[in-house]
Amino acid sequence: MQTIPTVDTDKFNLAQTLEDWPQAGEGFAVPYSLFTEQDAYTAEQERIFRGDTWSFVALEQEIPEVGDFKSTFIGETPVIVMRDEEGGVNVVVNRCAHRGAKVCRSLRGNVPNLECVYHSWAYNLKGDLIGVPFRRGLKGNGGMPKDFDMKQHSLQSLRVEILNGLVFASFSSSVADLETYLGPMASAAIRRVFNRPIKILGDERQRIYGNWKLYAENTRDPYHASLLHLFHTTFGLYRSTQTGVSKMDDKRCHAMLTAKAGSSSAADDAEAYADQRAFNSEFTLKDPSLLKGRLEFEDEVTLVILALFPNLIVQQIANTLAVRQIVTYGPKEFELVWTSFGYVDDDAEMQDIRIKQNNLIGPAGLISMEDGEAVELVQDGIQSDQNNVSYIGMGGGRSEDADHLVTEGTIIGFWEFYQNIMSGERKV
Amino acid sequence: MPISNPSVTIDPTLQTEVSRFLASYAECIDTDRLEDWPEYFTDDCLYMLQSRENFDRGLPVSAIRCDSKGMLVDRIVSLRNANIFAEHFYRHVLSIPLIHSVDDDNIVVHTNYVVFQTLLDGASRTYSVGRYIDTLTRVAGELKFKEKIAVFDTNQIATLLVTPI
Ligand code: FES
Ligand SMILES: [Fe+2]
Numbered sequence: 390m391q392t393i394p395t396v397d398t399d400k401f402n403l404a405q406t407l408e409d410w411p412q413a414g415e416g417f418a419v420p421y422s423l424f425t426e427q428d429a430y431t432a433e434q435e436r437i438f439r440g441d442t443w444s445f446v447a448l449e450q451e452i453p454e455v456g457d458f459k460s461t462f463i464g465e466t467p468v469i470v471m472r473d474e475e476g477g478v479n480v481v482v483n484r485c486a487h488r489g490a491k492v493c494r495s496l497r498g499n500v501p502n503l504e505c506v507y508h509s510w511a512y513n514l515k516g517d518l519i520g521v522p523f524r525r526g527l528k529g530n531g532g533m534p535k536d537f538d539m540k541q542h543s544l545q546s547l548r549v550e551i552l553n554g555l556v557f558a559s560f561s562s563s564v565a566d567l568e569t570y571l572g573p574m575a576s577a578a579i580r581r582v583f584n585r586p587i588k589i590l591g592d593e594r595q596r597i598y599g600n601w602k603l604y605a606e607n608t609r610d611p612y613h614a615s616l617l618h619l620f621h622t623t624f625g626l627y628r629s630t631q632t633g634v635s636k637m638d639d640k641r642c643h644a645m646l647t648a649k650a651g652s653s654s655a656a657d658d659a660e661a662y663a664d665q666r667a668f669n670s671e672f673t674l675k676d677p678s679l680l681k682g683r684l685e686f687e688d689e690v691t692l693v694i695l696a697l698f699p700n701l702i703v704q705q706i707a708n709t710l711a712v713r714q715i716v717t718y719g720p721k722e723f724e725l726v727w728t729s730f731g732y733v734d735d736d737a738e739m740q741d742i743r744i745k746q747n748n749l750i751g752p753a754g755l756i757s758m759e760d761g762e763a764v765e766l767v768q769d770g771i772q773s774d775q776n777n778v779s780y781i782g783m784g785g786g787r788s789e790d791a792d793h794l795v796t797e798g799t800i801i802g803f804w805e806f807y808q809n810i811m812s813g814e815r816k817v
Numbered sequence: 818m819p820i821s822n823p824s825v826t827i828d829p830t831l832q833t834e835v836s837r838f839l840a841s842y843a844e845c846i847d848t849d850r851l852e853d854w855p856e857y858f859t860d861d862c863l864y865m866l867q868s869r870e871n872f873d874r875g876l877p878v879s880a881i882r883c884d885s886k887g888m889l890v891d892r893i894v895s896l897r898n899a900n901i902f903a904e905h906f907y908r909h910v911l912s913i914p915l916i917h918s919v920d921d922d923n924i925v926v927h928t929n930y931v932v933f934q935t936l937l938d939g940a941s942r943t944y945s946v947g948r949y950i951d952t953l954t955r956v957a958g959e960l961k962f963k964e965k966i967a968v969f970d971t972n973q974i975a976t977l978l979v980t981p982i
Binding site: 496589590591592593594595596597598617619620623674675676678679724729740744745747748751752753755758759761762763765 | 901
């Protein structure tokens with residue numbers, strides 16, 4: 390831990406924190422205050438979630454029919470994702486153009502149009518205002534002003550782009566198109582998983598009492614995987630001695646971690662984990678059907694964690710396929726929404742495999758539950774001494790790709806991108 | 818013979834036996850005797866802990882889904898040896914079990930539950946609220962869960978879930 394020398398007032402100053410980013414010798418440092426300060430959080434909503442980025446909002450499969458809608462969030466801003474009569478997908482801010490009431494009050498459903506309950510203003514499935522009660526008054530009384538123009542009072546609509554069934558939305562009119570934003574690495578990874586029609590298997594909702602960026606770090610951190618999640622080491626599902634790669638797009642905001650099962654030898658493992666707590670590959674399951682699976686991708690990759698800036702993780706762990714969406718609730722709380730899926734053409738056995746393997750993931754997942762705990766341990770640990778910083782150095786302390794998993798390079802990539810976007814030096 | 822009218826008389830001995838079985842199940846978890854927890858189930862049981870959101874849509878994803886007693890044992894072995902989580906206590910509070918049907922093999926019973934969780938800082942929070950949809954059967958005269966589906970209303974699992982409900 391090192392102290393930032395430049396901050397001499399108690400008051401947090403975001404601009405100054407970004408500008409005087411602390412140095413950590415060979416490694417990289419992150420000010421604790423960025424995980425706790427409301428000012429940083431508020432600025433992130435504006436510059437990241439409502440800024441020049443694309444946020445995931447839905448899988449197209451969640452709204453297959455005309456009139457289907459889903460309500461969700463971009464950062465903390467409530468939005469509605471809905472399918473119109475032409476089959477298009479529209480994303481609007483869930484806020485009435487009249488006096489700001491939340492228009493859509495259910496999680497999902499099907500409606501011919503949206504209607505605000507407060508004064509019954511009605512909007513079509515594109516978000517255009519189509520009805521205002523008593524607009525011309527009632528028996529000569531009241532009515533909207535003469536120059537009231539319906540077209541000026543639609544729901545705020547966002548840019549929408551869809552890549553292989555993943556729906557993204559943006560508040561920005563200047564951000565590049567989705568595929569340019571994602572870059573070739575992330576686009577290819579999405580096409581690989583979403584290579585044919587999917588079938589949704591259900592959602593899980595996890596509430597984590599920590600800053601959302603701690604989860605962004607966690608999902609860009611292959612270093613912790615075999616050390617924190619002991620189910621891996623115990624059952625040989627995934628180990629750091631396995632072949633894996635950790636890489637980023639050229640903006641270094643998105644990151645992908647991939648690994649192949651069974652590519653490390655028992656001797657390698659014994660050496661790497663010789664003094665590791667609870668490492669014991671003799672551990673056997675009473676019911677090994679849990680680990681029964683199929684090699685379903687030609688590249689034989691069995692683990693993909695694709696972390697997209699700012700709010701999505703696309704996951705393949707063995708035969709579990711899921712997207713995890715981050716929804717923020719202030720600097721010290723976020724929700725993780727896990728949506729698991731298979732393919733429409735899965736045979737019955739394949740579907741059973743996915744459902745059973747779902748025991749491994751999610752908030753009660755045997756190999757994933759600890760991430761919520763890790764985030765909170767850090768959040769709790771950094772509450773005081775806001776002038777201190779964390780230290781990131783595994784793999785050399787630079788934002789570089791690695792052809793191994795003993796690295797924190799992609800976390801540094803995230804932070805360098807964060808510095809740029811938060812200080813207004815747009816790179817997207 | 819489904820009995821949907823709760824005024825229909827249930828053999829009071831059976832009602833008492835079912836109530837005691839459920840109370841004993843809850844006590845087993847709350848007193849951290851988790852190694853005994855699988856013993857409340859048949860060998861080919863189904864234990865599902867699922868959100869109401871998925872249950873109502875008929876979707877299969879569950880927080881926990883074990884289709885054998887062996888999987889229940891594995892959950893506990895993992896909890897004791899592999900998983901990392903904050904030390905905590907559970908306190909189950911159950912409603913009166915409502916027996917819905919009784920036939921030669923099965924007793925279908927619904928019970929509401931509340932689980933309070935207390936962490937080491939001493940604060941207790943309402944961790945999970947939901948209902949059990951249970952199918953009980955007898956193995957060598959003793960009641961066991963053939964199927965236990967816990968459907969939770971509390972649709973934000975706080976931090977993580979490791980201890981069964
Ligand atoms: S606030 Fe929506 S109609 Fe008035
Ligand atoms: Fe993890």
